Amino acid sequence: MENLEPTSPEFRNNAIAIYQRLLREQPVAELSGGRYLLCRHEDVRWALRDHEQVLRPTDWSSARKPPGPFREFGLNNMIAMNPPDHTRFRKAIMRAFAPKQIATLTAFIEAKCDALLDDMAARESGDFIDDFAYPLPVAVICEMLGIPDDNHETLRKGSAAMLAGLELSASEEELARASDGAQTLYDYLHGLVTARAVDLGDDLLSLLLRHQQEDQLTREEVVWAAITLLLAGHETTTHLLGNGLLALIHHPDQLERLAGTPEWTKNAVEEFLRYDPSLYVLFRQTANDVRLDDTDIPAGSILILSLAAANRDPRVFDDPDGLDIARANADQHLTFAGGRHLCAGHAVARLEGQIAFERITRRLTGFELDGEPEAREGLMFKGYHRIPIRYRNRSE
Ligand code: HEM
Numbered sequence: 001m002e003n004l005e006p007t008s009p010e011f012r013n014n015a016i017a018i019y020q021r022l023l024r025e026q027p028v029a030e031l032s033g034g035r036y037l038l039c040r041h042e043d044v045r046w047a048l049r050d051h052e053q054v055l056r057p058t059d060w061s062s063a064r065k066p067p068g069p070f071r072e073f074g075l076n077n078m079i080a081m082n083p084p085d086h087t088r089f090r091k092a093i094m095r096a097f098a099p100k101q102i103a104t105l106t107a108f109i110e111a112k113c114d115a116l117l118d119d120m121a122a123r124e125s126g127d128f129i130d131d132f133a134y135p136l137p138v139a140v141i142c143e144m145l146g147i148p149d150d151n152h153e154t155l156r157k158g159s160a161a162m163l164a165g166l167e168l169s170a171s172e173e174e175l176a177r178a179s180d181g182a183q184t185l186y187d188y189l190h191g192l193v194t195a196r197a198v199d200l201g202d203d204l205l206s207l208l209l210r211h212q213q214e215d216q217l218t219r220e221e222v223v224w225a226a227i228t229l230l231l232a233g234h235e236t237t238t239h240l241l242g243n244g245l246l247a248l249i250h251h252p253d254q255l256e257r258l259a260g261t262p263e264w265t266k267n268a269v270e271e272f273l274r275y276d277p278s279l280y281v282l283f284r285q286t287a288n289d290v291r292l293d294d295t296d297i298p299a300g301s302i303l304i305l306s307l308a309a310a311n312r313d314p315r316v317f318d319d320p321d322g323l324d325i326a327r328a329n330a331d332q333h334l335t336f337a338g339g340r341h342l343c344a345g346h347a348v349a350r351l352e353g354q355i356a357f358e359r360i361t362r363r364l365t366g367f368e369l370d371g372e373p374e375a376r377e378g379l380m381f382k383g384y385h386r387i388p389i390r391y392r393n394r395s396e
Contacts, residue, residue, distance in 0.1 A: 004031060006281070006304060006379050007169040015280065019309035020321070028293040035302040036295070039309035041316045041334065043292055047284050047305050049339040055082050056341075057285035057302055066175055069182035070165055076224035079232065079341060086340065089225055092211040093344060096144065096204045102347050105140065109352055112139050113359045121363060121393050125370055128387040129242055132356070137237035140352055141230055146203025147192050158185040159231050167378035182227075189226045193219070204229065229345075236278040237349045239383030241356055244272030246387060249367050251323045258325055259361040259394075268325035269353035274333035275323050280308040280382045282337060308382070310334045366392040 004018075005011060011018060019039055022029055027040040038044050047054045061080055065071040074080055078089035095101070116132050123131075134156070142149040158181040164170060165178020193205060197219075200206040208222045217225065248255040258268050284303040289296065297303075311333045312320035324330075336343035343349070371388035 004029060004037070006031070006037060007167075009377075012377070012379060015308065016312070016321075019306060019312065023309055023313055028295040028297075030295065031304070033302075034298070034300070035304055036292075036297050037304045037306060038292070039306050039313070040293070041310040041313035041332075044305045044307065044310040044334055045338060047303055048282075048334065048337050048341070051340060053286060053288050053290055054284045054303065055287050056080055056086075057283055058082060060285060060302060061283070064168075064170075064175075065165070066172075066179065068179045069186055070162065070175065070179040073162065073182045073186075073224060073227060076221055077228050078225065079228060083340075088216055089221070090340070090344070092208055092217055093204070093225065093229065096207050097344050097347065099347065102351060105143070105348065105351065106355070108143055109136070109140060109355045110359070112136055113356055117359060117363050120391075124392060125390045126388075128245055128389050129238065129384060130386070132360075133238045133241035133245070133387075134234075136241065136356060137234040137349075137352060140237075140348065141233035144204050144233070144348070145226060145229060146196070146201055146205050147189075147226075151188070154184060154188055155230065155234075157181065158188070159235060162231060163235060163381060164378065167380055169378060185227050185230070186223060189223045189230075193223050193226065232343075233345050233348070235381070235383070237352055239278035239381070240269070240272060240349060240353050242384050242387055243276040243278065243382065244269070244353065244357065245360070245367065245389075246373060246384070247272055247275055247323050249369060249389070254323050254325050255361070255367065258357065259365065262358050262362065264325050265354050265358040265361075266350075267327070267330055268357060269350060270330035270333065271323060271325050271327050272353070272357075273335040274311045274317070274327075274330050276382065277307050277311060277333065277335040278383055279335065279380060281306050281380055307334050307337075363394055364391045365394045366390075 022039045029037040031037055038047060058080060062071055062074045065074050078086055113136060116135060120126060120131050138152060138155060139149045161177040161181030164174050196205045197209050200209060205226060208217060208225055211217050212219055212222050258264060282305045284305060286297055286299050286301045286303060288299050314320050316332055336346040368390045369388065370390045373384045374386040376383050376385055
């Protein structure tokens with residue numbers, strides 16, 4: 001029997017194989033410390049939506065963080081909140097995610113993709129993360145927030161440190177770095193928010209500031225909300241692009257199929273999201289005693305929801321371990337969660353993915369790895385720090 005401690009390197013390195021076995025034999029697995037790992041699509045979907053019985057584990061999450069800016073972030077991060085605070089934050093940001101608002105980003109995303117692809121085409125090799133998958137989403141979220149897109153190092157280091165600190169396996173050192181990262185981002189965003197407050201526009205920061213003026217968010221909460229958006233909005237999308245390209249490199253037939261039938265790009269993006277999601281697990285807590293798959297789960301238990309397993313549940317997806325860009329029900333994946341925490345930016349991430357893959361496959365071909373991809377560590381986030389690749393221009 002494999003090691004069922006999800007924070008262990010053995011688990012991480014064999015996650016898909018372990019999830020496949022659990023889906024067959026033990027879809028609700030009791031772990032040490034009152035934690036339960038849920039793998040079935042039906043159970044994960046239920047846990048995301050049943051807000052009477054399942055909540056965010058707010059106290060459990062913040063108890064793991066040392067006092068300081070990173071814990072402050074945890075307490076002010078809408079993703080980790082329950083109502084009524086969550087409702088207040090969600091209402092404040094959701095106007096920026098209206099379909100009409102998102103459509104205005106199309107031209108910006110297209111222009112940014114083309115500029116990045118011009119550089120890539122000139123080189124015919126490089127690191128896909130540095131050359132494309134990182135700069136595109138960071139430019140988009142900066143554009144949405146109305147903040148300069150010229151401070152990548154501060155944003156990248158600060159947010160990478162904070163995301164590493166969110167992992168269950170975070171060491172004391174990583175938590176200390178997460179605190180420094182939170183302070184750096186807080187100072188940076190605080191300066192931008194203060195300047196914007198006297199010069200409101202129609203960007204997301206201004207929208208949040210308008211809500212502050214209506215007494216719905218404090219100035220501090222505006223800064224933390226902006227940090228949440230920065231964090232939520234770019235690295236996850238980087239991994240959609242990176243994991244998606246890697247899936248195509250490992251399935252060259254699907255790459256050629258996509259290049260030949262660009263009208264499938266929208267569906268292909270759903271399949272990438274299903275096949276190798278940027279977030280492998282989410283955490284919840286039971287509010288009542290519940291019974292799942294003949295297992296009694298007491299109130300107060302931590303639920304580890306495996307999105308990666310649910311996305312490969314054979315009860316929902318035929319041949320779940322195969323990559324099929326034309327899969328009819330690819331969009332039934334749970335990669336954007338669901339219920340009241342449904343990813344606020346899912347339409348933005350989808351738009352970025354669709355424009356990016358349509359343009360990448362139109363311009364470039366012959367993708368191959370040019371070295372080992374460098375995977376990021378941790379149970380929660382799945383992606384790569386580096387994906388070295390070679391490719392050719394399609395016109396040649
Ligand atoms: C492929 C890219 C993305 C993935 C896989 C993703 C995934 C998720 C997931 C799973 C959650 C729920 C977390 C939980 O309930 O524990 C979430 C929440 C959220 N995401 Fe995304 N996300 C992506 C891109 C984005 C983008 C581009 C933005 C912003 C522009 C964004 C903004 C948010 C926000 C604000 C929340 C909090 C929603 C709430 O708690 O009500 N995300 N995302």
